[in-house]
Amino acid sequence: MTDGNARTGVWFVGARGSVATTAVAGCAAVTAGLHPPTGMVTETPAFTGTGLPALHSLVFGGHDTAHCPLPKRAEHLTDAGVLPHGLASAVRADLEAADREIRPGGPGAGDTRTDEELIAAFADDMTSFKERLGLARVVVVGVSSTEPLPEAGALRLPPSSLYAAAAVRAGCPYVNFTPSTGLRTEALTDTVAASGLPHAGRDGKTGQTLLRSVLAPMFLQRALSVRAWSGTNLLGGGDGAALADPAAAAAKNAGKERVLADTLGHTPEGEVHIDDVPALGDWKTAWDHIAFDGFLGSRMILQTIWQGCDSALAAPLVLDLARLLARAHEAGLAGPLPELGFYFKDPDGGPAGLSEQFTALLSFADRLREAR
Structure with missing residues (x-):
């Protein structure tokens, strides 16, 4: 049964990018009643009673190699016509709170840390976020720029897989909204299977x-x-x-x-x-x-x-997925979730057509409702 007072963390990999900034600003705007939840499927009647974490209970943080603070990033998005005028100012406190929880990503130029050291550091950041803020759980969502597919025989994990491995180590459900490798590498197969964590993706389907x-x-x-x-x-x-x-x-x-x-x-x-x-x-x-x-x-x-x-199309889907994965984790679901194929170009199995995928998503909502 969902605790109405519990808070859920959403940890963005790429936390200062356009999608994450739009998601943080959008969540704050919808929560404050400044805008309707247009594009959020989880805010439609089909998801009533499923026990999803409320939008006002979401707490944001993440990793990024960029340094532009979220309030300034939101101003840039306003100038570009992505965010409506006045919104960045109206939700500035929420953007500042999220920005305080963003930690340096990597590996950057000259970073000599091994894969294991990077994974451990990223996992510690995620665990600290959860413990310091008293969060019920944290969902890690990859929204960083697309990386090339790794070359055959590569000795190092690609960055997206380092963050994905860190999420698993920290006990966090994981969503890959990018085309990057993430969990889908043989090096992580056994670890993911043994983790008992729900995960979904890859590559959000927006346009x-x-x-x-x-x-x-x-x-x-x-x-x-x-x-x-x-x-x-x-x-x-x-x-x-x-x-x-x-x-x-x-x-x-x-x-x-x-x-x-x-x-x-x-x-x-x-x-x-x-x-x-x-x-x-x-x-x-x-x-x-x-x-x-x-x-x-x-x-x-x-x-x-x-x-x-792209940012306005992706942000509501990212919020949907964070809520769905959090609820799946609370309900004890584990492994890939093909029922969420509605959101992805490269889903974890299931049908390819949007109509059939939507039917599967509605069935998943029923499953969550029954788990309460």
Whole structure:
């Protein structure tokens, strides 16, 4: 049974980035009644009575290698049109409180610590956060920039896996909202399995792939043959800069293409291209060009344009996932949660279509409700 006075920690890896800053500011704004919880599925009637931690009970902290304080970061996001004018000032106290709980990340340039030393240091930060603030539990959420996939035979764990290993060591449920490796490395398989902790991910589904997961089943169910599916993304900000690295872009695109292959049963011709356009800031435009065959071989085309703000799309999902993982942990659930595939490009199993994933999520809500 959920303790109404308990507080839940949300520990962001990438705590000074756009997504984490928007999530902290957004949670404070919704709690204060300044804005409605638009985009938060866990705030819909389907999740009433599931025992999720209340938004006002969430306490934020995290790791980051950046040094810009959250209030200043929120001002930058306001200037970019991500946050509404006046919000950064209205929730400044909440941003300052979260910023006080951000610890230096790593490994940085010249950092000579071993993987074990880094994992131990990160885990200590997470444990200290929980104990100092008297939190019931802490959920670790990866929202840092996309890293390249590790090379075969690499001797060191990638940074995302160091943080994931630290979360497991600290006894924290873990969410990977990025395309980075996280828990999905053979080096952590046995440790994760023995931990008894719930975890979910990888790579949040916020824009182009969200649309693909809706459209691909339509073609399949209508028996229309998809010949080619190509896409282009124009984006700026930190993601644009990170994804200018071809290796990081390849890691990102793998999830976009996986949705099509899993749904259609084959990979159609075409590729996804990602272009860094710094002037766009936190906004992005995604184009898709779909070539398909109809009755008697009639050739047809569907084109879509998605324009949105990644941070505003991702932040409510991150808050949803933190609450869901916290409740799953409280209910004694362990291991991967395929029922949360609704939120991910690369989920832990389960169906590929958004409608079926949403049905699974609603069933998960029933499961949590019954566990009270």
